[in-house]
Ligand SMILES: C=CC1=C(C)c2cc3[nH]c(cc4nc(cc5[nH]c(cc1n2)c(C)c5CCC(=O)O)C(CCC(=O)O)=C4C)c(C)c3C=C
């Protein structure tokens with residue numbers, strides 16, 4: 205599959221990562237083959253917005269990671285921020301321009317910033333409920349029909365209070381909080397050093413979606429530091445509306461409101477699962493763990509990705525499943541090149557709530573594999589690059605136990621990439637490769653803004669998703685009697701409607717259990 209970097213409708217620049225020599229060319233239509241590079245889009249100031257309820261300024265101080273290299277001098281974005289990255293007449297000229305002149309063109313007199321976007325996680329058990337509130341208050345996580353949109357926050361309050369005890373148990377079992385902040389900070393530090401080592405002095409910022417340091421805090425710091433060129437890099441290898449999409453939507457709403465940001469040159473790398481360095485780093489980790497099994501060639505490689513509700517993919521066009529499947533294919537191809545021909549399976553974990561999620565489910569698949577006589581299983585967390593509650597608790601404890609109960613004799617788990625050097629170096633390359641595109645669309649005249657990538661761009665994806673948001677997921681077609689998944693789904697939906705009705709009553713009358721418990725404030 206092609207991944208494309210677009211230049212203002214002129215054409216696309218692409219690179220074959222699986223060849224020893226890079227091929228570059230100009231092409232006016234997407235070309236059907238597996239040649240890839242992380243796609244780079246700019247956030248378009250369009251009409252998509254998101255009310256987050258997060259407060260700027262009230263949160264803890266954010267410390268930018270700083271580089272020992274000298275940063276450029278300018279402190280304001282240039283008045284005309286349209287960058288001139290001239291299209292070369294031949295492919296080889298484009299290569300030369302892109303590779304050897306990047307530093308001169310894009311570093312001199314500039315302050316480069318890299319904004320790492322991530323989910324965030326509660327640092328203490330007291331943070332768990334407010335963290336869950338932020339998560340469930342996100343309209344990209346809980347989709348409500350338009351008429352019920354005003355209930356987003358009361359519903360988030362209700363669900364977060366109800367889920368907090370179970371979540372707290374999970375976080376307590378991994379040491380009382382999420383390791384996500386520490387790991388992401390370390391990745392930022394390592395990325396900055398890698399960029400420094402490649403002669404790109406840059407500051408790296410971390411912006412979390414649901415906990416500190418919030419994206420808004422990172423943006424404040426970026427403004428204070430006078431960053432003139434910003435590369436936005438979500439730390440999710442595959443794009444989903446619920447993860448990178450949600451963070452980008454928030455960022456877009458922040459950019460739209462702010463004169464400084466409107467004029468700051470920026471670009472976004474929405475997904476990078478197909479990059480050579482990432483694929484190779486993942487393959488090396490898998491290879492290492494395989495060799496720990498008594499019979500490595502007999503091991504089933506079990507990719508477990510975080511799930512999303514099925515409707516995201518089937519109704520809203522979320523590319524998450526397709527990107528995940530392609531990512532698994534690429535890793536398995538790389539393993540094969542290294543002489544390993546193990547069987548593999550992909551399943552989806554961590555489902556929450558009463559709707560259908562992407563299938564097959566991880567727990568059901570483990571049981572089925574055990575029944576089929578699989579004896580050795582190597583779990584590979586694939587949707588995330590840091591250890592977190594779902595690797596440390598769900599996979600290492602719950603799924604391991606389930607596997608052993610299901611007849612699996614040998615269990616292993618591949619660690620998350622964290623600060624693995626090949627991976628970090630590849631992220632640094634992704635940032636450097638995106639620099640020529642920084643600012644390609646940041647022009648002062650809002651009307652003149654063009655999407656860098658006309659098809660499949662972030663804003664289009666989000667717009668399609670928005671148009672579908674008003675519909676509840678379709679009914680399950682096959683009806684079965686008894687306590688089935690379908691019955692569970694319908695029970696969940698009925699419960700959700702009942703909760704919504706109760707919430708409407710509470711919010712309009714100011715009376716009810718939530719007011720008595722102090723969950724909702726009294727009516728003025
Ligand atoms: C690619 C990764 C992720 C996707 C896709 C995703 C979608 C998604 N998640 C929820 C609900 C919850 N997620 C929670 C934690 C959590 N989610 C991810 C990643 C993805 N989520 C991570 C890395 C974490 C853990 C962060 C940490 O603290 O270590 C939680 C809270 C934990 C719990 O109670 O289980 C919830 C809830 C939904 C509904 C969703 C898609 C719509």
Ligand SMILES: [Fe+2]
Nearest residue numbers: 323510511554
């Ligand atoms: Fe999640």
